[in-house]
Every structure is written in C-alpha cells, then in structure tokens.
Amino acid sequence: MKKYIILLLVLLVEFSSIAQSRKITGKVISAEDGSALPGVTVLIKGASAGVTTDVDGVYEIQAESKDVLIFSFIGFKSKEIKVAAQSIINVSLEMGSMLLDEVELKVERPAVKKRNLGYSVASVSTERGYISDNSSYYNTESYSAIEENIFKGALKSPLSTFSIDVDAASYSNVRRFLNNGQHPPKDAVRIEEMVNYFTYDYAEPKGDDPFSINTEISTAPWNDKHKLVHIGLQGKNIPTDDLPPSNLVFLIDVSGSMGAANKLPLLKSAFKLLVKQMRPEDKVAIVVYAGAAGMVLPSTTGDEKDEILKALDQLQAGGSTAGGQGIKLAYKVAKDNFITGGNNRILLATDGDFNVGASSDAEMQRLVEEKRDEGVFLTTLGFGMGNYKDSKMETLADKGNGNYAYIDNILEAKKVFVNEFGGTLFTIAKDVKIQVEFNPAKVKAYRLIGYENRALENEDFNNDKKDAGELGAGHTVTALYEIIPVGVNSKFDPVDDLKYQESKISNEAKKSDELMTVKLRYKQPDGDTSKLITMPLKDKAVAIEDTSDNFRWSAAVAGFGMLLRDSEYKGDLTYSAVQAMAEKAKGKDKEGYRAEFINMVNASTLLASK
Secondary structure (H helix, E strand, O other), X not given: OHHHHHHHHHHHHHHHHHHOOEEEEEEEEEOOOOOEOOOOEEEEOOOOOEEEOOOOOEEEEEEOOOOEEEEEOOOEOOEEEEOOOOOEOXXXXXXXXXXXXXXXXXXXXXXXXXXXXXXXXXXXXXXXXXXXXXOOOOOOOEOOOOOOOOOEEOOOOOEEEEEOOOOXXXXXXXXXXXXXXXXXXXXXXXXXXXXXXXXXXXXXXXOOOOEEEEEEEEEEOOEEEEEEEEEEXXXXXXXXXXXXXXXXXXXXEOOHHHOOOOOHHHHHHHHHHHHOOXXXXXXXXXXXXXXXXXXXXXXXXXXXXXXXXXXXXXXXXXXXXXXXXXXHHHHHHHHHOOOOOOEEEEEEEXXXXXXXXXXXXXXXXXXXXHHHXXXXXXXXXXXXXXXXXXXXXXXXXXXXXXXXXXXXXXXXXXXXXXXXXXXXXXXEEEEEEEEEEEOOOOEEEEEEOOOHHHEOOHHHHHOOOOOOEEEEOOOEEEEEEEEEEOXXXXXXXXXXXXXXXXXXXXXXXXXXXXXXXXXXXXXXOOOOOOEEEEEEEEOOOOOHHXXXXXXXXXXXXXXXXXXXXXXXXXOOOOHHHHHHHHHHOOOOOOOOHHHHHHXXXXXXXXXXXX
C-alpha cells in the first residue's frame, strides 16, 4: 500500500508541474529565406495573453502544457502549436495570409457577464464604438465618426483650410487589425495618419523658417481624368545634443484593464527605450493611476537611468481607472519641475479607458487646453485592444499640443521613441495651418484627402487664437488634393449652375498659369503671433511615372486607405494596383516600414477575396 501511495504522490507532483504556467521561449523566422520576423503576434488560443517577437524574432511567454500558441504576422500564414512538454518552440512561417477565422482573440472584462467576449468578424463602426453582428461577441472600442471629404466647387468655395496632422496612430492600429486577420472599422482609418506614418525625402528647410514646402502635380492613380496635388512639409532636423532639455512626466495607466501582455508589459518595455535616450540634462517623473493617482518616482535626471528603470519594473496592473485624477497630478508635477525654454511634456500611456472620477471629454479638453497655454504639452500613447478608446486619445493629444501614437509592438515603440525621438518629443512649430486658394479658371472642383478631423473654418486661418497642429523636429507632413480640372465632366461635380445668380471668373485668373496658392501660418513653440508663408503653384503636371517616389508612395498609401474605407472616390483602384505602385516607389527603406506596408496590402488582397 505504501508503495502505491508514493507512486500516487509522484504522479500528482508531476501532474501539478505539468499544469503549472511556465516560460516558453523561441524564435520565429521566415520559411522563405530564414530571416528573423520581428513583430509577430504570439497568442494563447482562447485567452487574452499574448506577446510580440522582438527585433531578432525572439519571444517569451508564460503558458501551460495544455495551451495552444497562435503565431500570426501580416503576409504570412498563421500557425498553431500545442505547448505540451516543450519549453523552447521555434517557428517557421510560410508566406501567405491569415484568414479571418484563423485568429481567435478574447477580451476579459469582469463587469460584463454571461457573454463570450472578443472581436467580431463583421462589425459596425459608430460614434461610441463598434458592436458585433454576432451576438456571442461584444467590443467596446470607440472611434469618432468620419464623414469623408467631398468635392467642392472652386468658383463658389475657392478656399480650403485645415490644421496639419503628424499623428500616425491610425496606421499602426489598422496594422493591428490586419495582423489579426480582421478588417479595421472604417472610422479607424484616418488616411492622413496613414500617409504621415512614413517619412519622405523632402528638401531640408533653408532660411529662418523651421520647415520647407514641397509640391508636385500629376494624374490621380484612381481616376485618370482627375489630377492629384502633393504638398509636403519637412521639419528642420536638430541633432539630439542640440535639443533643449526635457522635463517629462510619464503618466501611466495601471488599472485592471491594463493587465494584458500587449498593454502594461509592452508599455514598460517601450518606456525603457525612451529612458535609454535621455541625457543628463533631461529629467522624468512617473505618475500612475488606477483606483487613485499617485507619484511613484519624483523628477529624476537622465543620468540616473537605473532608478527610472527600477520604478518602471515595479509597476503592476489592478483597480479601476481614475484618469482625471492622474492627469491633474501629472500637470502639477510637470509645473513644479518646469524648465523655462525647455520641453515640458506629459506622456500619457493608456488604453484610453477612463471610467472613474473627472473623466468627461469636455472637462479633460478644458484642462489640457489650459495647461498647454502654460507651456506643458500632452502626448498620448495608446496600447491594447478590446476596450481601446481611440476617439478620446486623439482628442486629448490634439487639444494638448502633442502627438498621438498607437503602439502595437516593440518595433513601433522603437520607431516612436528612438528613430523619431526628436519629432515625437520636441516641437519646432505650433499652430501650423494650411489654406489653399484654387484658381477657378483651372480647377472645377477639389477635395482634400483625409484631414476630416482637422478641418478649420476659413476665418480661423488668420485667427491666432485658434489652435492647430504641431510640427516636431525632423517630422514630415504630407497632404493630398484631388482635383477635377476645368473642362472635365465628372460624376462628382458638386452642384449645378445657379439659375438666378451669375458667378464670373476674373480676367486675372484666366490669364494666370497658377493652379492654386498655398498659404501657411505657424508660430514659434513659445510664440503667440503667427508668421505667414505664401507659395503659388503653377499648373505643370507631369506623367505619374515621372513623379518622385514621394508622390507615388503617398498616392499608394492614400489609395490603400480609400480601399479600406470603401470610399466612393476609389474609382477602379484595386489592392493589386496599390501594391504595384508601392513596390515601384519603395525607395530607401532602411527600417523596413515600406516593405511591411506592401505585405499589409498583400494581406488585404487575400482578405478581400475571402
């Protein structure tokens, strides 16, 4: 009997050890050439736990023997592997694409019971979020509704006015959906943010202005009767050593909703990359919020990196989300450590799910508007999925004179905090507005592609009290106009001729060789009065094959956004045509961002055919 008891105990111990969660590591490579695949999503099937591979294709995840790991990446076929007794699982992915039913994501929300939570295959985007057609699923992500810009007649509406936008959150968020085998909600696709995700080879600014203006005109790839106008701004590049000192406050959401691996753990890794970029003259404080807000690290100089990293390592998720209290405390800490002439900024990192305390959008907006006028700017960094509040994150960054990024993997963190360090954190021009006047003798109608959330009234252009976008050191900004030339019949002609009024084109306009005039206003980062720049653009269109890589790449990305949104203006454009255009305009691609885009287009082609 004693022998059997001992045997039973041994079996129980072995069973217990097998059932225990343990560390699984491995490397993911391409089956085609054996190269490492960074940014691959590694998920535990049927759970919210997951990680992404690092720059070397290596991952580390906690899993049990009974678990099944799902490996998925844009442009590659997903693969499922049971953990069993393995502790090292190396994976080779074949070229192809994920199908919509290959990835199963679960989202844990304790407040909602008796429902199987996760992403739906078919979803409807609304102002408050998108809700699944499948009653088994529910999702609380929210996106502001976008009404796509329409064509306006140049004779009756000759002015187009908007604020620049250097945010790129929409692109990485769209990538997250496609990488998980899903079509993004239409309102998650902001075309200007997709175009501005990429840097362009524009001329460096000369003279006193902090940016240069670059323009091109050619045929619109999706409608050969229309023209496409490309406007590009290049911000002045400033060496890191010459940047002003930074007074940063990391405002970190450590509420219960941040517990997933693609939230707080990824957030901590991302901020560590930023800390390593800090100089001795820089300083950072860390404020966290959950059920209440508190400071876990007082303002600490950049040469004390070990102290900062230690504070980050100790952060854990739990509790509700007192976002309003956290922002107020962060602003107080930033003001107490204010650097005159420096970069005073709060970096808010969250899934956007503020739900306790002073959390109304209006109250938050008033607070950040007040503090930006005092010289403290706000940058927002989004993480996670399932309860993500894109609309709130975008609004706070816009009102706080900051930029907005969505970080879906460690490579995106490297892009934001390392590759684009200056542009992310250091403003060289604020309240940058663009106003275009079209010559009705040349232009019948026009439409601005994207920037729907950045539209301004024409009177706002000369109003220095009206807030607009900020341009960071080294940043590029690109805007595209689609034009219906005079004499071209189009189904998109905005309105019929008036019966009781007559509108005339001046002789000066008829004699001019100018297609349009581009005007810009901007202020110095600490200034209150704007400066005006005016640039006429002559009607000298060239064949699209003779345009720059800048022109064709931006057109390809814009076209991709139009297809994802199912735009009424997409004409006969196809994913294959977008991919072909992008491949020819790829140019220098040191970081591989453009190659990744081409893979995304290829994946979308396969999803669209399903």
